[in-house]
Amino acid sequence: MNHDDLQNLRRMHPAWRLLVADNAPMIISFLHGSFVAPNVRVLAATDLENRLEDFLFHLRGQLGEDAYPRAARAYLSDWSADERGWLRRYYPEHGDEPHYDLTPATEQAIQWLKSLEQPHFIGAESRLTLVFDLLQQILQGAESDPETRIRDLEARRDVIDREIQQIRAGHINLMDPTQLRERFLQMAGTARGLLADFRQVEENFRALDRQVREKVATWEGGKGEVLDEVFGEQDRITNSDQGRSFRAFWDLLMSPARQEALSEQLERVLALVEVAELEPDPRLRRIHYDWLAAGEYTQRMVARLSEQLRRYLDDQAWLENRRIMTLIRELEQHALALREHPPELTLSLDEPSPCIELPMERPLFSPPIRPHIRQQQLEAGESLATPDALFEQTWVDRTLLQGRIRQALQTRDQVTLATLLDEHPLEHGLAELVAYLSLATEDHRSVIDEAHPQTVHWQDARGILRRATLPQILFTRAH
Secondary structure (H helix, E strand, C coil), X not given: XXXXXXXXXXXXXXXXXXXXXXXXXHHHHHHHHHHHCCCCCCXXXXXXXXXXXXXXXXXXXXXXXXXXXXXXXXHHHHHCCCCCCCEEEECXXXXXXXXXXXXXXXXXXXXXXXXXXXXXXXXXXXXXXXXXXXXXXXXXXXXXXXXXXXXXXXXXXXXXXXXXXXXXXXXXXXXXHHHHHHHHHHHHHHHHHHHHHHHHHHHHHHHHHHHHHXXXXXXXXXXXXXXXXXHHHHHHHHHCHHHHHHHHHHHHXXXXXXXXXXXXXXXXXXXCHHHHCXXXXXHHHHHHHHHHHHHXXXXXXXXXXXXXXXXXXXXCCCXXXXXXXXXXXXXXXXXXXXXXXXXXXXXXXXXXXXXXXXXXXXXXXXXXXXXXXXXXXXXXXXXXXXXXXXXXXXXXXXXXXXXHHHHHCCCCCEEEHHHHHHHCCCCCCHHHHHXXXXXXXXXXXXXXXXXXXXXXXXXXXXXXXXXXXXXEEXXXXXX
16 A cells, blocks of 8 residues: 555546546446446446436436536446446347446445445444454364364354253343344345445456456467466366355355245344334345346356357367468457557548449339239139148247246245146146246346256146256246
């Protein structure tokens, strides 16, 4: 934290630039209301522009028509530029419309501003208890002597036995209201902080992927050597501390027993009188489903990076196209060299290509021909084709399937496709199963877990038992 480092940080870090921007209140309030508050990961450009137009309209009604005179699209382009770095603008796979997402620096700035709000109180006691618990976990996890670990477990067992005896004797030690509120506020802050951490995890994965691509662009050796190097880097991404921690978090969160226990504990805690007096955010009741949505987005993003990296290296004509590959690498190297200091170029095109229309290409006018029908009566004939195929078509009622899903979610928070098929067996076979998969992909609340496949069975019209293996489909209820 010396003077030079802070000077560079002030000039280069997007979070600092956002805090000192002239329109910082407008920018931060809009980004917080569009992304952070509703926990939205990505928004299409059209949707975000419409939101910003409405937001600016209300501000101009309060501050005057001259306030924030630029158009919404111009503001978004400025915020996503490299010299700002407050939004990430990209094109999703198989899409031609740009999408926007917050950068980790913007998330940090918003969280820092939220920390400036006057807290209810400073939870010193709960933080000290957390420090003791973490130290105890570190020592227990690092202890390799079996006898020492057994003695620690026996000591903990003795403490639990004494507490059980005291409870049976009628002596129950309860936390006072201050301790309960203190620990709840610490839990809520940590739970919301996990959502902010996901964007930093994604950014770290993208940074590692970008380093690998730069190494490929500047590589001058053989293809086998660069493949070994790149796939070694890909394994390093997966096995890094960031990758292992995220994988462990995801495995823990995907446990159905953990999800049910977490839902039950949240309901019980929020029902406490001491906690209700704090008027907690009602979204905390569904915070673990927000984790699932954010984690699913991160999982798919990492999978896309791996797929793009493999496509990036998929060159079947390495020797035949060596000259082309050399020219491409030279362009990539020049692009990397100019990334930090891009040249100032101004180029405008009226149209991408000339439009030429010759007068002789236009056809002459031709009067329409009116047919003359001599016979006005139609004779009925006989068709040799059988119409049975028209009545044997399989039609799946998607509205009926959606109604079954909503009915199943009336009494529970989530239900798997396998459980739903046990209650309502397939009537139209594979076509009905495909319709369920289509509904799951169209619903953003549904979770498709490819790591845990499941097998479903049904009988076709001829009584033959059929089965299909597919990823675990989890339908969740909206709140």
